[in-house]
Amino acid sequence: MRSAMERMAEDEWTPGDGVGGVGGVAVFRTDEGQVDAQGRSDYFLDSATAVHYFAEADAVDEDTSALRKEYEDNKLRALNKAGHGLHLRPGPFADYTRSKKVASLLLELGYVDPVVPQSMYIFKQARGGGEVTSHQDSTFLHTEPRQTCVGLWLALDDATLENGCLWVRPGSHREGLRRRFVRNPAHFGDSLAYCDRNVVECDDDDDRGDRAEPQMIFRAANDDDADRWVVPWEGSLPENSLPAPDCTGLRAAGFVPMPCEAGDLLAFAGTLDHLSLPNHSSGARHTFQLHCIEGEGAGVAWSRENWLQYPPGVSFMRLGELTLVIVFESLSSVF
Numbered sequence: 001m002r003s004a005m006e007r008m009a010e011d012e013w014t015p016g017d018g019v020g021g022v023g024g025v026a027v028f029r030t031d032e033g034q035v036d037a038q039g040r041s042d043y044f045l046d047s048a049t050a051v052h053y054f055a056e057a058d059a060v061d062e063d064t065s066a067l068r069k070e071y072e073d074n075k076l077r078a079l080n081k082a083g084h085g086l087h088l089r090p091g092p093f094a095d096y097t098r099s100k101k102v103a104s105l106l107l108e109l110g111y112v113d114p115v116v117p118q119s120m121y122i123f124k125q126a127r128g129g130g131e132v133t134s135h136q137d138s139t140f141l142h143t144e145p146r147q148t149c150v151g152l153w154l155a156l157d158d159a160t161l162e163n164g165c166l167w168v169r170p171g172s173h174r175e176g177l178r179r180r181f182v183r184n185p186a187h188f189g190d191s192l193a194y195c196d197r198n199v200v201e202c203d204d205d206d207d208r209g210d211r212a213e214p215q216m217i218f219r220a221a222n223d224d225d226a227d228r229w230v231v232p233w234e235g236s237l238p239e240n241s242l243p244a245p246d247c248t249g250l251r252a253a254g255f256v257p258m259p260c261e262a263g264d265l266l267a268f269a270g271t272l273d274h275l276s277l278p279n280h281s282s283g284a285r286h287t288f289q290l291h292c293i294e295g296e297g298a299g300v301a302w303s304r305e306n307w308l309q310y311p312p313g314v315s316f317m318r319l320g321e322l323t324l325v326i327v328f329e330s331l332s333s334v335f
Helices: 002-012 092-097 100-108 248-252 320-334
Strands: 051-056 079-084 114-122 132-135 150-155 166-168 179-183 216-220 256-258 265-269 274-276 287-294
Touching: 002 051, 002 079, 092 114, 092 287, 100 150
Parallel strands: none
Antiparallel strands: 051 079, 079 114, 114 287, 132 274, 150 265, 150 287, 166 256, 166 274, 179 216
16 A cells, blocks of 8 residues: 555645645645635545645745755655545555455444545654644544444554554543534535535525635534533643653543554544644654445435535445445355
């Protein structure tokens, strides 16, 4: 996967070509600048079924919006992530997504009609990979009438306290959803709020919304008791989270580290509070991540408010057929 990703990025990502934002370099952030970085980006919005590339904020010059000079000879070192349709590309990412191992795991977790809305590759660069602040995946991957998102976090390198391993808050998966990241009706207009902006046209110009408004915004979750789950470190880190490995603030807030070896897979619910710290080590910490949900066959619907929407007529990759094959093979071995 690593070599395939590096070839793709080398061939497809040209910082400064006018694609991806001012100066041609889209950045990915999870801090207070997230809405400005992702929420106002067509490049991010259009990544649902594509593979788009996002740089570390610190790798981009604030004045010119171009890559800093130290990255000009090795642009790949500037990358934060690639997403969100890697699983749709023929090759190792699609092969892994449709593997019997993944299908078997989802079957064991109780999924009936698993589908894959998104995938992403995280680079977590040596001495440059930034933190991923506290969040719940279901904030971005909301399903109705219940939350069914599961994250499958595949370590391609050893993940350690020094290079930014995952931290989770045990028991938080039983808490409610705190907030959501949605398409903004103020930008799209009521008739475009839930549609593909490139395909659907409004009948009334007055319904088009204000293009000066961000495309995506955070808002409170729909749950009546969402306020009871609010945490002071939402979209940030608990105080005194650094430096590693002490991380006294993280531990005091109930987080525990999840170091693992290359090849290990971490699976966790979309309501689990989790984060990762910056990589201060001399080596990168690459991961490939899938996010799966239950499909319509399980009586579950993808929220029409979610930021990520496929074009009309295009469905999420279904893994249900693979789970049926596994069940059939298991029954055949018994009889």
